[in-house]
Amino acid sequence: MSDLAKKSIKEKGLPLIEEPKTKLPLYISLRELSLRYHFGTAKIQTFFEGLKEGKVYMTRCRKCDEKFFPPQADCPKCLESDMEWIPLSGEGELLTCTMITVKPSTFAHYDNYIVGIAQMKEGVRVLAWLQIDDPRKIKPKMKVRLTTVRREPEHFITYEFAPM
Ligand SMILES: [Zn+2]
Missing domain, CATH: 2.40.50 (OB fold (Dihydrolipoamide Acetyltransferase, E2P))
Incomplete structure (x- = not known):
């Protein structure tokens, strides 16, 4: 439990604090969540294969020449997916x-x-x-x-x- 929540419970009986900017009441959850992320890497698998070989890759859009690190498989600028994988020196x-x-x-x-x-x-x-x-x-x-x-x-x- 956070010190803020403890203090608030001691003073008010509730885990309520004041949000510093808006001064609106905030409830502090007493449960701590543990999160573990999973995300798909199929389109950027070259990056992970590279790490295993001691290389760090970036991508370059063949259409607009924009370069990306961390590498991206799809160009947000021109919406193409024609990427060149380039190992960084x-x-x-x-x-x-x-x-x-x-x-x-x-x-x-x-x-x-x-x-x-x-x-x-x-x-x-x-x-x-x-x-x-x-x-x-x-x-x-x-x-x-x-x-x-x-x-x-x-x-x-x-x-x-x-x-x-
Ligand atoms: Zn592009």
């Missing part, structure tokens, strides 16, 4: 990053981590964790390399940045 330039110290509950088992956005040589921007031994070594526009890694303790393959 991995070369990128860090645009921004932040260290996450207060984590979502589903990430609570990880040590503090750094999330960065880099401009990739191929023209897309990628959001990924940045592996660096000392955050003080992070410099504006530093060169980073996107690589595939195993994320522990789950041991699944994903992609992360590392300094070049």
Whole structure:
């Protein structure tokens, strides 16, 4: 149960709080839900096959040249589905990053981590964790390399940045 709900129950006997912006009453559910998502990957299976081979793919619309990362199978711009799958070289330039110290509950088992956005040589921007031994070594526009890694303790393959 959240501290807010506890406090409210103690004071009013009900898990009711005031929404900060609208000042309208809000009921805080005392049940915590655990959600697990499933989503179809048939049209972007190349992306996952690539990860297994150590490659990170983007897509490029053959009609309008728009590039997508994460890859998309259908172009939202011209509504075509004629995509070219292009493996990223991995070369990128860090645009921004932040260290996450207060984590979502589903990430609570990880040590503090750094999330960065880099401009990739191929023209897309990628959001990924940045592996660096000392955050003080992070410099504006530093060169980073996107690589595939195993994320522990789950041991699944994903992609992360590392300094070049
Ligand atoms: Zn297009």
